[in-house]
Amino acid sequence: MKKKQLLFLLSLVCLTSASAQQMVLKKGEIMDSIPVQDSIPSSYSLYLPRDFTTEKKWPLLLVFDMEGKERQAISIFVGPAEKEGYILAAPKVKDTVSLTNNMIVTNNVLEEIVNLLPIQNGRIYTAGASAGGRFAGLVPIFIRGVNGAISMGASLTNTDLLNVRRPFHFIGMVSKNDYNYTTMLDDEKILDRYKFPNQVLLHDAKSAWPEVTYLQKGLQLFTLAAMGRNLIPKDSLYVENAYDEDVAKVNLLKNSGQLIWAEQYMGEMMSMYGAHKNLDSLREVQKELRRDKQFRAMRRAENAAISKEILLKENYQYDMEEDMFAHNFKNLGWWNYQMTELDKFINGSNIHEQEMGHRLIGFLNALAEDNIELVRSGQVIDEDALAFLYMLKTILEPENFEFYLKTISLSAKNEDFGTALFYLEEAFKNGFKDKDKLYSLEDTALLRITPEFNKMVEKYLKDARYDIIEQ
Missing domain, CATH: 3.40.50.1820 (Alpha/Beta hydrolase fold, catalytic domain)
Incomplete structure (x- = not known):
């Protein structure tokens, strides 16, 4: 009998029954x-x-x-x-x-x-x-x-x-x-x-x-x-094999020019193997790397990027909270500009600023989602603050259609059909094609029977569910 077919029986006491059941x-x-x-x-x-x-x-x-x-x-x-x-x-x-x-x-x-x-x-x-x-x-x-x-x-x-x-x-x-x-x-x-x-x-x-x-x-x-x-x-052989694998990883990182990563990993190896081996030779390799001019230049560049990142994160957090509570929809253009600035970091030649740009976009998305949960958890939901955050998310994550749909739904609920149609077209322009999800969207019944809605669906999806009748 093959191993994968082996079965064994163990007794498991069922809390809802006085008798034991087998599993x-x-x-x-x-x-x-x-x-x-x-x-x-x-x-x-x-x-x-x-x-x-x-x-x-x-x-x-x-x-x-x-x-x-x-x-x-x-x-x-x-x-x-x-x-x-x-x-x-x-x-x-x-x-x-x-x-x-x-x-x-x-x-x-x-x-x-x-x-x-x-x-x-x-x-x-x-x-x-x-x-x-x-x-x-x-x-x-x-x-x-x-x-x-x-x-x-x-x-x-x-x-x-x-x-x-x-x-x-x-x-x-x-x-x-x-x-x-x-x-x-x-x-x-x-x-x-x-x-x-x-x-x-x-x-x-x-x-x-x-x-x-x-x-x-x-x-x-x-x-x-x-x-x-x-x-x-x-198990001495287990320890030695693991250590050799990690030494090979460090050498690979050094040879590929990832000196900061190599130095950081050697630091982690100290705690991995401190109880098992004398690590004096590894410490010497780490010290030698820290003295390397190229490593020190890389470290300065990364520290500069992290310092800039800390400042930008503080500013973004303050600005988002201010705009959210003030319902400052006019400032959405400023947020769009910030994304173009972060794109410059990502597309630039400085690897540390590239990484910083990716981290900041991730931070902004997480911050916006945390604020959405904060608003939604209130006893009385501030729908204007929620609308601002949904709109902001379409800027921060333009290919995530969830927040276009949430904006459309919330706008239609408040009979702001102009805003709903604007974000519908923006979703279409970014590649949204899920007609079933669109037609089942909450609070959009009145929006869906308007000529403007059906013209737009016809334009981008080629097949509106309702006939367009103009008088």
Whole structure:
């Protein structure tokens, strides 16, 4: 019988029944929607490595996706989990649910898994990207027994919540084009001060999710730390292979001229291998690189870009709040001008300002979305402030049609058909073609029967649903 077909039976006590039920768990296959019975009903996905056995204890990685895509999120970790020997689980959590409820669900799922499977004490970790990464970084703070977090494209939500008596291992993964880059570097300094084990791994992917090799590296770092804490036997060959891979990475970065990245990675290697090896030779290489004239010039240029970025972020935050609360629609032109200025950075020759430009656009989008949530959460919704922010988002992210549609819907609701038609045409010009979504848009019933609306649909989509009758 093939390994992937092996089944084993484990008893799982059902909380709604006095009798025990049996549950079949499969190796090497993602199992979806495993129920957890509690005051807050929940479920989770689970993956057991192909060589899983109850004869030994296993580390556990809880993977979080806040958009209900837990199977997709867990599948990305399958390869690394097989190579590094981790059980994967993905609790069903949602961004639309309160933090308290999501944390209760996570705790219930964790208790269920620990009671069901042979999980090694001291080796329970979390991981996630973007919103999932922010939540993953909170779990070790609120749930005892969680020992580390991998956060991709998301800095720590609130460093004030950190408890020096309950340190956990934080691994951040971020692109230098991501607006979280500078914040994550600041978090690293705080974690160092609090003596939390931590590493920040840089990558050049365009999304929050890095290449799968980074995910394996994250699990590898947890394993190395467990060896350093004597939670598992030290495997000298494992340590040497990992170290050689990282030395090769440093050399590759140096040879490709990415000297800042190479120096930063050597710094992370100090904490990765400090418990396992004498690192004097690595320190000498790092010191030599820091004395290099080209490196020092690069460092000055990056620091100058970061200083400029800090100032611009402060100005943008102040200006957006002012315009939002003052309903300053006339200032949308100024925001459009700011985007052209950021495009100049992105298209310029200074690599550090290129990265800064990408980070600032990401920051503006995140800030606008945070303000949208702030306005929408008020007891009385300020629809003018909301309209300003929706319009601003069409400038910041012109190919995201969600905010054109929100602007159209809100304008039509207030019978401002002129504004609705303007943003409809802007959406068409940027490539919007989803007729079904357009015709099902909330609060647009009156707009959709106007001749102007149907003429525009006919012009761009060639087929309006309503006849155009002019008198």
